[in-house]
Structure formats: C-alpha cells, structure tokens
Amino acid sequence: MQFGADHVVVRVPATSANLGPGFDALGLALALYDELEVRIVASDDVVVEVYGEGAGQVPTDEEHLVVRALRHTLDAVGMPQTGLRMRCSNLIPHGRGLGSSAAAVVAGVIAARALLADPRVLDSRAVLGIATQFEGHPDNAAPAIMGGATVAWQDADGPRAVGLDVDPSVVATVLVPDARLATSRARAVLPEAVPHADAAFNAGRAALLVEALARRPELLWEATEDRLHQQYRAGVMAASSELLRALRAEGFAATVSGAGPTVLVLTPKDDVRALDQVLAGLVDGLAGWRVLRPGVDTQGARARRVASASSGVTPSGRVQ
16 A cells, blocks of 8 residues: 555535434535645644634644544555645534534545545545544535435444435525534433434434425425424524524424534525525524525535646546
8 A cells, every 4th residue: 555646635515414304314515615735745744724714723733633534544544644734725614513523524534545546445435434433423424425415324334325316406505603512512402312203203204305305395394394403402502593493484494504503494496585585684683694505515525636746646636
C-alpha cells in the first residue's frame, strides 16, 4: 500500500437527519458544502486553516475532527502517518442539526481514500463503517457519502445504507437560527422508552415518507409527522418548536433537522411561493434566523486529485 497523490480536494454536503419520523435512520443531503484541501508534507507538522463556519472556534491541530478521521482511516488500511497542510472552507453551520460533524468525518475519510494509490481498498461500505465509528450512528454519514435521500441501519456486520428516490419537484428549505444546540444535549432529553402506539405511528409515517419523497410529494405533511423525538426536545429549542408548530399548522411539512435547532421544510415546487409568504410573516419577525434553499445534493462526497510534480497525478483524477 502506498500513496498515489499528495494533494487532494474534497467536497462534502450538509445533511438533514430524521426527516420527522425516520429517527436515526432517514437522511437527506443538501447542496450546501464544506470544501477541504489536503496536502501531504515531509515534516510531522499539522497546520489547519479554517475559513467560514467554525473559524476561530474549532481546533487547528491534530485535534481537528477532519485530521482525526483522516489519520484513523490511514491506520485502518495500514498506511504510515504524515505531516499535513489543510485548508477548510466551510459553509455548513456548526451545531445547528445540519450534519457538520458528519461532514468533517466523511471529509477526512474520503480525503484519506483519495490519497491512496488504490482507493478501491476503501469501498463505500468501508467508508460508512469508519464514519459511523466516529458519529455513533449512520443517519448523517450515509447521505453525506451517497447524496440524495438514504435509509441507514446497523446489523451484525456493521452499518449499511441504501439510497431512496427523491422526486425532482421536492424543494428543501432550511431555517437556521443563530443559536446552537449540542447533539448530546438534544439526546439527553429523550426518554428511554416510548408508548407502543407512538412507535407504531412513526413506523407507518416513516414508510409513508419513502413514498412521499419518491412519487407523492402531496403526502409530505402527513409523512413527516413524528411522535418519537421532536415533542421531547421542545424544551431545549423553544423557538424552533414554535416555528415548527406554526408551519405545520399552515399545512407545510416542517421537521426539526437532525438534533436541531434548524427547521427543515419539504414542499412540492408548486407550494414554494405560498411557503415564502408564510415565512415572511414568521421568520422575518424573528431575530437571528436565516432562510436557505440549497437544493437536494445528488452526488454526495466527492474528491479530486490535484496535479503534483512528485506524484504524477493529473488534475482530472477523480475519486468518488
């Protein structure tokens, strides 16, 4: 095993997990990206430059999450460690339920794979497995890797995921507050057990959501109803919960994005104007909220090798 490149660029999308009823299972990739440039250097030093989201807040040394994931991946395939120069240009908000940590982990794993002479030693399932070791569950990592909508699960052989069809008329709108919420805090308020009726309710809605996303967007409101997690988290994201309630009362398929506090709204394209009219009266009056409409990412994480005199890799060398 050896390196096949010493300079790679990786792009990873934001993700929204759960989508209402699909707790820890369903996810959607959004066309809002973190881009990472990695160079191998001869020294043992690690230098990380961060621009955009997280600048001045995240570590810029070995403790950076991308560096940790990259090094873990190199260890997993028996590659030697090396010095690194890394430039991170981040657009994914941190601590808002848009998969920023999953994006960082996936970026590190994909970067390591792209540096290898034979990236095929790490197939998509291996990448998902390594990413899940960091994340604890694959609901954000799967769409970040694969793009589109995914359903992920874990069995005796580790995490697995499959892609789901998304009707091209489905529009994703994200309402992002200034306030952050740690995933650990959002999980801490969940009960250890829920009523059987609520579990059965969510099982039906999650199944319906697969159909609504793929072929029946008019069913998105019913398909995104949830009784497993959002009601329990209302106390730690009061503004988001109130916004969620108001949007659903108007007939829009609003959900908490991941652990929150961002709110995701899925609508058929024909309903976007009506949504904007409602948002003008709701979000415009709330300080510190942004309305983004990034679109659905369909490619997932992508890497390309950059030309290098030492590696002989051409600029067109792409690693998916």
